[in-house]
Amino acid sequence: MPEPFQLFQRTGSSKWWVRFSIRGQGQIRKSLDTTDEAEANQRARKVYYEALYRTENGLNATVKTFGDMAEEFIAKIEREVERGERKKEQGEKFPGIIRRYMVGYFGDRAMDSITDRDIDAYVEWRKDYWSKGPGRDVAFITYERAGRQIRRPITKRDPPTLSRQRNEAVLLRTLLRFAAKQGYIKQAAIPEVEVVKAPDVPRPSFSADEFGRLVETSMARMSDPKLNEHVRRDRAILHAYxxxxxxxxxRPTELKGMNWGDVLGYREGRNKPLRDRDIRLRVRGKGKARTFVPQEAALLWFDTxxxxxxxAMKRDPLDAEPVFATTAGNRLDSVKKSLAELLKACNLLTDHRGVRRTSYSFRHFYISQQLIAGVDIFILARNTGTSSDMIHRFYADVKLELMKDHLRPEWKLLVTV
Structure with a gap:
């Protein structure tokens, strides 16, 4: 009975190869890495029946190495970036992370040979990459940003932050799921990748008194008669921000990307009395978009x-132009530096724990004040584009303030206090 495969030698080579076809997989060719025909025949038989077994179990007939599979995954990421299905930054960052760390560790390992234990070993290796691993002798790292090659020195060799460990774990998990969808590993055999959970830390916010002090100081700095008009304008924009x-x-990213067309109802109501005006805001951030209701106190600062x-421009802004803009009409990049100066002037740069406040602290102030005012957590979560679980987790101290009356019931004691 003839063998279900054929041996052959390529022109100019004495090594034997095998070729065969499997229904649904097409023709498969593989080097047997031997010049001995008898040994080649034994190896060919093994290759054929392994491929047949894999096919019958829902896998690709050929074994894929981690490195080859990773390149397929990177190509998929790049296509998704081109189609606008992924953020451009992911297309710039993810390939480097995958090639440097994941391929650097697993390399030519067969995809279906990687186990939970291997993943755990990789995680430990990754933590020590820059201190004890392959990166200990690397002085510079080169990466691509906006189509340009950037080279920067390695200044820190600490383990990756919890946030970075979490992000890389999610990326590795996505890569392994991709491998399963392509038939390189069985769905039930996907190695477990534990995602590091960062401890819940209350966000640096402001108390009502601290926010009042910040506003008062900002107004005083903005109205200083000694200021030139350029500085006065910058401080006015910061105050409005x-x-x-x-x-x-x-969120800061939502404010940065906001255009005048996103301030719904503003243009139509500009000439009406304040009591008759109302707006809604449409924002984009964290891959999502939403329309929500702002506090009325925000309206006057859109007027500013x-x-x-x-x-600056001698005309009204168009709907597609930015709300926060430079004198040239370009989108304002950041208020980080000017905000830090204002916070220092108020002695509010850090909270009582020493955690530095940022432009994100205003979002946390808003959520805290809404909770204290009794706004329903579910409605507040919808309005702020987060989950009620996140509010429960990160605003526990505010919830305690809300429950203060329940925590001070009248006790009926048998003794005099």
Whole structure:
């Protein structure tokens, strides 16, 4: 009975190869890495029946190495970036992480040979990569950003932060699931990748008194008669920024990307009395978009930004132009430096734990104040684009304040206190 495979030698080579076909898999060719025909025949038989077994069990006929599979996954990421299905930053960051660490560790390992134990060993190896591992002798790291090659020195050799460990674990888990979908490993055999859970730490916010002090100081700095108009404008924009952030709960990325067309109802109501005006905000951030209701106190500061735009550009802004803009009409990149100066002036740069406040602190102030005012957590979560679970986890101290009356019931004691 003839063998279900054929042996052959390529022109100019004495090594034997095998070729065969399996239904649904096409023709498969593989080097047997021997010049002995009898040994080649034995190896060919093993290759064929292994491929047949894999096919019958729902896998690809050929074994895939981790490195080859990783390149397929990277190509998929790049296609998704081109189609706008992934963020551009992911297309720039993920390939380097995958090749340096994951392929650097698993390399030519067969995909279906990687176990939970291997994943655990990889995680430990990754933590020590820059201190005891392959990176200990690397002085510079090269990566691509916006199409440019950037080279920077390695200044820290600490283990990756919990946040980075978590992000890389999610990436590795996604890569392994991709391998299963491609038939390189069985779905039930996907190695377990534990995602590191960062401890819940209350966000650095402001108390009502601290926010009042911040506003008062900002107003005084903005109205200083000694200022030139350029500095006065910058301080006015900063003040509008923190007031809008504090009374809307927007994330910094959402404020940065906000255009005038996203301030719904603003243009139509500009000439109406304040009591008759109302707006909604449409924002984009964290891969999602939402429309929500801001506090009325934010409205006046959109007026300030509109006035500053008209003064600089000599015309009204278009719907597609940014709310926070430079004198040239370009999107304002950041208020980080000017905000830090204001916080220092108020002695509010850090909270009582020594945690540094940022522009994100206004969002936390908004959520805290809404909770204290009794706004339903589910509705608040929808309005701020987060989950009620996140609010429960990170605003426990505020919830205690809400429950203070329940924590002070009248006790009926038999003794005099």
């Amino acid at each position: 923190m007031m809008i952030a504090a009374f809307t709960g927007c 930004l509109w006035m500053l735009w008209v003064r």
